[in-house]
Structure formats: structure tokens, C-alpha cells
Amino acid sequence: MTTAARYATFGVREAHGVSPAYERLALAVAQDDEVLALLEALPPAKRQPNLLFSVVRLLGGPVEEPAAFHDYVVANWPAIEPEMRTRWTQTNEPGRCAVLLPVLAALPQPLALLEVGASAGLCLYPDRYAYRYGEHLLGAGEPVLDCVATGVPLPDRRPEVVWRAGLDLNPLDVTDPADVAWLDALIWPEHTHRRARLRAAAAMVAADPPLLVRGDVVDDLPALAAQAPADATLVVFHSSVLYLVPEPRRDAFAELVRGLPGHWVANETPEVLGCDGLPEPPSEAQHNVLALDGKPLAWTRGHGQALSWFG
Template structure:
């Protein structure tokens, strides 16, 4: 897929109906030879829209007007390129816990949670948030997560979590203002509710910090998994992470995680982890497939805002 096609798909499948600003900006990039040439000088994994837009916002550049965005990127490209090469999209959306909760709650309790690609670890606290699935409420907490769920019998309670750990190539610290500012820059411009959610979830994590380990998802996963208490169910999980991992490495991770004790919960795009016999997604919007131990269960929107259960 060319860079222009990548930005067109982002505009049509991810940003449409969710962020008019990013839909407009992505469409403009598809027609902007100057920006496409600059982006094509980066490794393929570093050309993605979320990374470019996040870096520009983090540096204080404009995203509301495509013409101003073009001028800013061309003028400040050395600084933008440096940050795009150094950083990764580490969107740490606590709302994703709403689609993970039904699986977590159904597993043998208590749980030892290990998130791969944990960022700052905000998804390691599914027991500390409150959830609304339509009129059905689950749990209690300062942060309330809404999820439009279809075909799902909502869980009656939150899981019991006795150990939580995260593995990331560059773990972020919610007590570090620079790290939090990067997480904030990754939230799409119109999403004030997600900014408020980030602050609330960061407060939860800061009050009881998780174990975050800098490491590789293949080389360093077994050692971290071995630190989990043996009297709890180990759950290795990840959401919208594996698209950043080269396919051979992705395959090695899948082989490894299948051999670990406990359970594996994946929430990734259908082109990233492939499954046979998937039903059609509920719309043309981008959806992840929520799966347990390699068995697909549901379609889930990327920020946890909707879940369509078929498993």
C-alpha cells in the first residue's frame, strides 16, 4: 500500500465520523506531493497518520487547516522527522477496557494481567473503572467508560486483579509531564472526553503504579510472565499493538504466547491477526477482532466505544 493509500484508508475507515479534522487532514495529505515525498523517506512503520499528526500537535503545530499544516510540516520537517523516528503511537486508551472486560470477567479468578505494548499501563486497571453498557452498569470508580454493546450479556462484576504488569519497548510514566503530554497529543483534536478520561485513568495508575518493563514482546515476555503469582490466572493481552510489529516477529510472538500458561486475549485488526470464518463487521469503519486463545469473539471499535459480540 502506498503512503497516499494509507492516508486515504485512514480518512475513510478510521477518521470518518470520528474526527472531521483528521479526516480532512488525511485526505489533504493524499494529494500533497511535498508531504508524501517527505514521508516516503521514513521507514514504512513510521509513515502512519496518527504518528505524523501526533508529533505535529506535540510540537505545537496546526492541524485545523490543511494549508497551514502543509507549511508547518515542510518548514519544520527536521524536527518532525526526528520525533517520528524516535517515537511510536502509544495511544493508551482506557476505554478499551470496556471491550476487554467481558472476557476478563469470565476467566477463572483472580487474574494476573500482563499487557504487551502497555504504554503507560492504563489498561491494566479494568477492576478500577466503572462501565456503562447501555442501561447496564458494572463496577464503580471515578472514571466511567461507555460502550455500545450488541449481542452481549454484560458481565455482572469486574475481575479480581492481584498482579498487573506491562511490557513495552518504551514504557511511559504517568507521573512524567513529558510522557503525559505525548499521550495527550495522540488523542484526536475533537475528543475532549478522551482527554478527561486520560487524566482520570492516569490518576488511578499514579496512585498504584503497575510494574512496567522495557523490553521486546518475544525476547522478554517469558521472563516477565514467570514473575506472575502462580495462584492467579495469567492473562497476556494486547490491543492495537501488533500492526507495528513486522510479520515474522508477529508470528514468533503468537507461537510464544500460545505456549505460555494461562490465557491470551488479543484485540487487533483482522488484517493483523487473521481468523477463518469471521462474520462481516457491523459497518465499514475500522474494527478490531477481540479473541480469546485464538478464537474470535467480537468486533470492537478502536477506542472501546462499541462492541458487537458474535462468539
């Protein structure tokens, strides 16, 4: 896919109906030869719309109007480029726990959670958040994770987690204001509810930090998994991570995780997971597939806002 097509697809499939500002920017960049030429000088993995838009937000640039965005990017590219080369889209959306919860709660308890691509580890606490699936409420306190669930076997209790660890090439620290600022910049402009949710989740995690290890998804996974307590069900999970991993490494990861004891929970696009024979998604918007041990179970939205069960 060309860079222009990548931005157009992002605008039409991911941002449409979710972020008007990012939809405008993405469609404008797709036709902006000057900005596209700057992006083409970066490695392919660094040309992502989310990465560009988030870096501009982090630096205080405008992300509401395409013309102002264009002028800012062109004028400030010497500051933008190094940020894009050194950063990753590490969106750490705790709302994704709402789509993971029905699977996690149904597994043999207690759980030892190991998240691949953990960022700051906010998704390692599905037992601590409160959930609202329409009229179905689970847990208490803040933040409350809202999710529209269709055909889902909703649990009546949260999972019991006795060990939690994360693996990431660049773990983020919620006690570091600079890392929290990057997590904030990754949230789309209109999503004030997600920003409030980030603050509440970060405060909770800072009071009881998980084990976060800097490492590779393949090379360093076995050693970390071996630290999980033997009397708990090991669950290796990830959300919107594998698209950043080159395809041969994805295959190596899948083979490795299938050989570990316990279970594998994936929440990724169907293209990344290589799923065939799926039912039609609920809408034309981009959906992830929630899968347990390689078996597809449901369609999910990227920030955990919706879950449509078909498994």
C-alpha cells in the first residue's frame, strides 16, 4: 500500500465516525504531495497516520484544520522527523479490557497475565476496572469502561489476577510525566472521555506498577513467561500490536506462543491474524478480531468501544 493510500484508508475506515479531525487530516495528507514526500523519506513503519498526528499534537501543533496542519508540518519537519523516527504508536487504551474481559473471565482462574506490546501496562489490570455493557454493570470505582456488546456471554465477575507482566521494545512509565504526555498525545483530539480514563488508569497503575520488561516479542517472551507462577493460568495477550511486527516474526511469534502452557488471546485486524472464513463485520468501519488460541470469537472496535460476538 502506498503512503497516500494508507492515509486515505485510515481516514475512511478508522477515523470516519470516530474522529472528524483525523478524518480530515488523513484525507488531506493523502493528496498532499509535499507532506507525502517528507513521509516517504522515513522507514515504512514510521509513516503511520497515528504516529504523525500524535507527534504533531505532542509538539503543540494544530490537528484540527488541514491547511494549518500542512503549514506546521512543512515548517517544523526538522523537529517532527526525529520524534517520528524514535517513537512508536504505543496507544495504551484501558478500554480494550472491556472486549478482553469475557474471554479472560471464562478461563480457569486465577490468571497470570503477560501482555506483548504492553506500553505502560494499563491493559494488565482487567480485574481493577469497572465495566458497563449497556445495563450490565460489573465492578465499582473509576474508571468505568463502556462497551456496546452484542451477542456476548457477559461474565458476572471480573477475573482474578495474581501475576501481571508486560513485554515491550520501549516500555513506558506512568510515573514519568514525559511518558504520560506521549500517551495523552496518542489519544485522538475529540476523545476527552479517553483522556480522563487515561488519567484515572495511570494513577491506579502508578500505585501498584506491573513488571514491565524491555524486550523482543519473540526472543524475550519465553524467559518472561517462565516467571509466571505455575499454579495460575498463563494468558499471553495483545491488542493492535502485531501489525508493527514484520510478517516472518509474526509467524515465529505465533508458533512460539502456541507452544507455551496456558492460553493465547489476540485482538488484531483479520489481515494480521490471517483469519479466513469470517462473518461480515457489523459495519464498514475497521474492526479487530478477538481470538482465543487462534480461534476467532468476535469483532471488536479499536478502542474497546464495541464487541460483537460470533464465536
